[in-house]
């Protein structure tokens with residue numbers, strides 16, 4: 109019978125307690141102990157406390173039980189020791205029984221630990237809900253508020269005795285109240301959670317925007333009984349996004365009222381917004397235009413290049429700019445400057461683009477270009493004509509002079525008046541010849557803008573030029589002062605310098621005042637900006653400078669009809685100086701004299 | 716017929732196995748449904764162009780948009796076409812381990828993507844080029860480090 113027991117059983121026989129019977133289960137506890145062995149010699153995992161007690165139990169004859177007794181590191185037994193008696197009623201031995209309670213014990217231990225953990229969790233939850241910067245709450249299925257965290261009282265300034273269910277709706281902003289009640293009610297009815305924003309009155313009477321989120325506590329299959337939720341202040345975020353929305357709306361309004369195509373694109377280069385004018389111009393909807401549809405509006409064979417440039421801009425962040433023909437709703441293409449630039453606002457980089465109609469400018473430019481081409485062609489032809497004509501005319505002039513010389517030599521005129529006439533014819537022929545030479549020179553300098561430039565010694569150059577004018581200087585008794593100390597050298601073309609100075613000086617000589625001998629001052633100096641200048645000042649007749657369009661320099665414009673001259677000179681000077689990047693200034697007082705100032709080179713725009 | 720282009724973000728980075736699985740699954744289904752096109756993937760950025768019969772393309776987009784593997788699905792274009800521009804369906808990405816992938820049907824290394832077919836209008840070719848740039852960055856031979864700003 110003892111063998112069938114689910115408990116371990118052993119007998120300890122006699123006062124010295126030797127093992128008697130040991131059943132199978134008891135072996136787990138006492139190990140390989142043999143019947144007849146002293147229990148103290150083979151205690152197995154019997155706990156020492158029990159071993160100590162055994163002789164006493166034997167002696168007193170009182171039974172002993174120990175609950176959940178740890179035996180070795182992994183086992184746990186309910187142990188009971190009972191004396192048994194012989195026929196004489198004396199204690200004959202002890203009956204040891206052990207029930208393995210390891211599992212019960214473990215379960216009990218677990219339950220204990222669970223309880224501890226729960227307590228911890230509970231404490232943590234409480235600390236968290238009461239310290240987090242948000243208010244938490246619980247309502248039941250009927251909408252009764254059953255819990256709010258202390259933050260709610262702090263925020264609203266309500267006393268702890270407040271009737272939450274009654275007071276709460278009164279604290280919601282009147283404009284939000286119905287909506288809030290409706291949405292919360294709907295969520296409770298359908299057993300779902302909610303998430304909405306509304307304004308709640310703070311302790312100081314100010315309404316602040318809050319985000320209310322709640323979820324039902326569900327234990328399927330039952331319908332939810334409680335909703336737990338939290339309120340977070342979102343006032344600043346709300347105001348910011350409100351401001352951003354307002355900013356965006358204002359921007360849109362502006363963009364929509366501008367008679368230009370305006371668009372914005374995401375960082376990836378995908379157009380997200382086209383303004384109203386784009387819709388009107390193209391006759392396409394935003395959907396039809398799509399994120400890249402603009403490229404399809406360009407001239408067919410310009411599309412691919414424009415697309416490549418856009419991809420390149422998006423990849424590198426570089427500005428996009430180009431001139432393209434853009435199709436209007438009626439199929440007409442008009443030239444536009446398309447510009448786009450990447451800018452960053454709060455929500456990351458975006459592209460802002462415009463297409464400005466430049467059709468008129470483009471047309472104008474084309475007209476101007478055509479006119480310019482025509483003019484420069486005409487100009488060129490004219491030059492060629494003048495050159496050819498002057499060249500061709502010189503030959504007959506020379507012949508005429510030759511013939512005339514011949515005539516003079518072979519024929520004798522008796523009348524002295526006739527001699528005078530002969531002289532006049534001679535003078536006229538000489539003048540004709542020099543005019544023709546001047547004309548040819550003028551058009552030649554046109555083509556000689558590439559004259560070699562070298563550093564010229566002004567003293568030598570001016571001396572040489574004045575030497576060439578010696579007959580006229582002598583004839584008129586002119587005094588000439590040369591002052592080159594301030595700028596003795598000049599980088600210029602030798603031939604051009606000679607033409608300029610020669611013309612100006614001979615001009616001064618030619619237009620000298622009849623009542624005084626000419627006095628001409630040539631002065632080479634540097635402006636404060638370091639630019640070389642030559643001043644040619646005379647005390648001659650002076651001239652009219654009224655016409656703002658430089659009449660002085662017009663071809664053949666003659667200031668003084670009573671003085672010999674071709675009028676080509678000043679024009680030539682002007683052309684040479686400006687062709688070399690310089691400019692010519694003139695001041696004059698009638699009857700007192702004229703000063704020409706030659707700015708050989710100019711960095712700023714000519715005066 | 717129509718074609719659809721969208722951009723999206725993977726919920727978490729897709730592994731080589733995830734990508735291969737997606738490639739196998741989609742290639743098989745697409746061949747059966749007459750869907751052609753191309754998908755780009757890099758560092759969680761996804762873009763896809765697919766073309767097919769209207770009804771099939773619509774259901775496919777609805778299915779893809781619901782797929783939990785990605786989010787922020789942004790449809791960029793959805794418009795009728797007269798001819799297909801892609802002969803089959805393929806996927807371009809940088810596997811961590813390239814071996815084995817190169818032999819795979821329908822797999823492309825990002826810098827081996829052929830230029831947009833000429834049957835595509837330039838506006839659409841530009842769109843494909845821009846989403847490719849958005850997924851792979853300026854140099855498709857290099858794995859892309861930049862991530863797109865999330866959809867507005």
Ligand SMILES: Cc1cc2nc3c(=O)[nH]c(=O)nc-3n(C[C@H](O)[C@H](O)[C@H](O)COP(=O)(O)O)c2cc1C
Pocket residue numbers: 737740741742744745750754761763765775778779780782784785
């Ligand atoms: C980025 C992405 C692209 C996908 N592309 C396709 C595709 O082209 N064709 C396709 O059949 N499924 C595609 N899928 C898979 C579908 O979303 C879906 O998982 C698949 O069609 C199986 O759908 P089912 O489970 O509803 O049958 C894609 C999924 C993801 C995440």
